[in-house]
Amino acid sequence: MIYFKDGEFLTEDKLNVSVNDRGYVFGDGVYEVIKVYDGALYTAREHLERLLESAEKIRVSMSYTIDELLEIAQKLQADNQISVGHIYIQVTRGVAPRAHQFPEDSVPVMIGYAVENARPLEILQQGAAMKSVEDVRWLRCDIKSLNLLGNVMAKQEAFDHGCQEALFVRDGLVREGSSSNVFGMKDGILYTHPANNFILNGITRRVVLQIAENLAIPVKEEEFTLSQALQMDEFFYTSTNAEITPVVTIDQQPIGQGVPGPLTRKLQTAFEAQIPKLVVA
Numbered sequence: 001m002i003y004f005k006d007g008e009f010l011t012e013d014k015l016n017v018s019v020n021d022r023g024y025v026f027g028d029g030v031y032e033v034i035k036v037y038d039g040a041l042y043t044a045r046e047h048l049e050r051l052l053e054s055a056e057k058i059r060v061s062m063s064y065t066i067d068e069l070l071e072i073a074q075k076l077q078a079d080n081q082i083s084v085g086h087i088y089i090q091v092t093r094g095v096a097p098r099a100h101q102f103p104e105d106s107v108p109v110m111i112g113y114a115v116e117n118a119r120p121l122e123i124l125q126q127g128a129a130m131k132s133v134e135d136v137r138w139l140r141c142d143i144k145s146l147n148l149l150g151n152v153m154a155k156q157e158a159f160d161h162g163c164q165e166a167l168f169v170r171d172g173l174v175r176e177g178s179s180s181n182v183f184g185m186k187d188g189i190l191y192t193h194p195a196n197n198f199i200l201n202g203i204t205r206r207v208v209l210q211i212a213e214n215l216a217i218p219v220k221e222e223e224f225t226l227s228q229a230l231q232m233d234e235f236f237y238t239s240t241n242a243e244i245t246p247v248v249t250i251d252q253q254p255i256g257q258g259v260p261g262p263l264t265r266k267l268q269t270a271f272e273a274q275i276p277k278l279v280v281a
């Protein structure tokens with residue numbers, strides 16, 4: 001596998017990460033996951049723009065332009081001959097002796113790699129189970145931070161209960177999944193949490209909202225409660241790797257008919273159809 005680290009493309013045996021890298025010590029960094037379909041990057045610019053936004057929000061200064069980042073991502077895909085998979089890129093505040101305050105002269109460390117992973121066709125077809133979990137994360141969920149312990153613990157709680165994804169609930173309101181955004185369909189209206197500090201404004205979320213507009217599906221970007229979620233006619237979660245995953249149960253309670261709903265299927269079909277238009281050649 002070919003990795004990227006600070007300007008070089010290198011094999012794993014030549015890759016090293018300092019024990020004093022703040023990403024390793026504090027999770028002091030940001031990251032992105034960019035999908036590859038048939039060898040082409042998908043919504044790469046949107047992901048890389050968000051990477052720069054996240055870095056700026058944690059006051060890490062990036063020395064790469066979008067076009068330079070795009071070139072790195074494309075070279076990772078090519079050098080690793082990825083057909084269907086994703087590119088992972090992360091930036092940390094850099095290496096310095098352990099101390100909470102920002103080091104005066106550290107240099108950000110950026111690494112990237114590419115992996116082959118197939119689309120989750122079975123779960124896209126059959127649907128997933130979600131487990132509600134109290135959202136005890138910090139209040140800057142809009143930053144795609146390496147600080148993922150809250151997400152990791154929630155995902156594990158879902159798995160402990162035989163579910164595929166956790167559903168974060170804070171102050172009684174449904175927020176997002178542990179690594180996804182969520183949508184509910186009720187009486188023909190598509191509901192999703194507004195893009196604010198309580199959720200990550202997912203790229204797939206934005207694609208779904210655009211598709212809903214194209215299909216003239218009314219959308220309300222409004223918060224809803226867990227009990228309202230349980231009353232939805234349809235429910236699904238979205239992410240770069242999960243695409244549009246139907247949700248058939250939440251806390252073992254069936255959603256709608258307990259099978260993927262017709263509007264979710266319509267959105268899935270439209271999502272698949274638009275992929276070629278959005279790839280970066």
Ligand SMILES: Cc1ncc(COP(=O)(O)O)c(CN[C@@H]2CONC2=O)c1O
Binds near residue numbers: 151178202238
């Ligand atoms: C907390 C959280 N919310 C929403 C999303 C959906 O965002 P995208 O639509 O931009 O993917 C993710 C994706 N997290 C990435 C996606 O794949 N693996 C991850 O950790 C996420 O971690």
